[in-house]
Amino acid sequence: MQGGRVKVVYVSYPTGNVRDESAVIAAAENALGLRPLLEQRGHTLVGTTETGDGLDRELADAEVLITTPFWPVYLSAERLGAAKNLKLVLNAGIGSDHVDWETARQHGIGLAEVTGSNVVSVAEHNVMQILALVRNMMPAYHQVLDGRWDVAAVAERAHDLEGKTVGLVGLGAIGARTALRLKAFDVRMLYYANHRRTPADESVLGVKYARLDDLITESDVVCLALPLMTGSQALIGRERLAAMKPGAWLVNTARGPIVDRDALVEALESGHLGGYAGDTWYPQPAPADHPWRTMPDHAMTIHCSGMTLQAQQRIAAGITEMLQAHLADEPLPEDYVLVDPSAS
Incomplete structure (x- = not known):
């Protein structure tokens, strides 16, 4: 001034x-x-x-x-x-x-x-959305709204998180806080980041380093926790989506453009992915006709995690x-x- x-x-x-x-x-x-x-x-x-x-x-x-x-x-x-x-x-x-x-x-x-202002808030949102997908919560919630009671329809795609492999793409403040919260679920955690953590950090967080493409193919849940920057635009594109395990879940509270918008819709419509959750879109606020609003098997929120x-x-x-x-x-x-x- x-x-x-x-x-x-x-x-x-x-x-x-x-x-x-x-x-x-x-x-x-x-x-x-x-x-x-x-x-x-x-x-x-x-x-x-x-x-x-x-x-x-x-x-x-x-x-x-x-x-x-x-x-x-x-x-x-x-x-x-x-x-x-x-x-x-x-x-x-x-x-x-x-x-x-x-x-x-x-x-x-x-x-x-x-x-650091919303690190805790976004990490908790990550865990919430992972659980919402793995436990198949959204169809159960919609049954309540629709006046239905079909337990089998929900149970056929509901899983325990325990024992699953969770891959964290990015292990900065939010990724690390997410890992700490996931440790209690007895999951195997892989991570990929541009800068590998020390062995002491990896031990405390309960994570093991993996190359990105290995993490993608081995994980039951992939959680994105990295900034949008040179190299991360459409980082999860058509090829990496296809390389994910059939039925795997993807969570993205990082930035919408890190995932290829249309390739994601195709992966969900084909049934290859088990579900997608996140609260970041592009552009924001998302228009009413954004395809992520109506794609199947999603647990999206508006950008409110932080x-x-x-x-x-x-x-x-x-x-x-x-x-x-x-x-x-x-x-x-x-x-x-x-x-x-x-x-x-």
């Missing part, structure tokens, strides 16, 4: 149909509770759900943009170039693949996210810390910074 009043734009989802709007602090209307911090100092905060032309008008004179990965603002080179006053983009969550990092650097725009009330509090604390540093012309916490234009 170079002095004077600062305009901050916060983009997120609406409160929608909730019983207590104040509880959902990450919604656009509540803006992570940032309004008093900014307005008491004479700054401006705009909370919006707009991601199109209306947002571009707001960004024209904004210095800070705060966006969430759950309601992302896709920041292309063209959009960043038009936001002439923009100095800082803060991601209220983890995973900033909706931002063109190199263009941000070229325009002198900083980029940071709240590292939006527990506790995660929202952690996100709010991190964003507040970074905003205060920016307003005081102080460096942002190093562990949050992804693009530091002053270092280039």
Whole structure:
């Protein structure tokens, strides 16, 4: 900040149909509770759900943009170039693949996210969705809604998780926390990551390193826990889907584009895969006609895995810390910074 009043734009989802709007602090209307911090100092905060032309008008004179990965603002080179006053983009969550990092650097725009804010929340969601698939919970749930009672129809595809092989693709903070939670289920766990863990880490987490294609062919459940980056786009494509065990399950709370959208639908429609679960899509919010909404044997959720009330509090604390540093012309916490234009 170079002095004077600062305009901050916060983009997120609406409160929608909730019983207590104040509880959902990450919604656009509540803006992570940032309004008093900014307005008491004479700054401006705009909370919006707009991601199109209306947002571009707001960004024209904004210095800070705060966006969430759950309601992302896709920041292309063209959009960043038009936001002439923009100095800082803060991601209220983890995973900033909706931002063109190199263009941000070229325009002198900083980029940071709240590292670790929703690790627990997403790891728990991973375990929940693994169990939902393996235990065949969704057909049982739909029988309740439909007024049916056909135990055999559910039981024929319901399994114990114990004794299965679970493959974790990625073993960062979320993957490791997922592994710790899965240990209690007495599963065999394989993992693949760009950087192998130490033998001590592998022992504590209960995992064994495997090459990616070996993990794919040996696992009953494959769980994706890696960022969307160069090399991970459509990492699980038609060939790897075909290489999975017949009836295997795939869970993806990482990023939608890591899985080939149409090849996944084909693998489920053919019956080769036992099911797919996750809560990340592309684009987001997913349109009503997105094929993952209607494909068979899925247990999808909207991108809510990292939006527990506790995660929202952690996100709010991190964003507040970074905003205060920016307003005081102080460096942002190093562990949050992804693009530091002053270092280039």
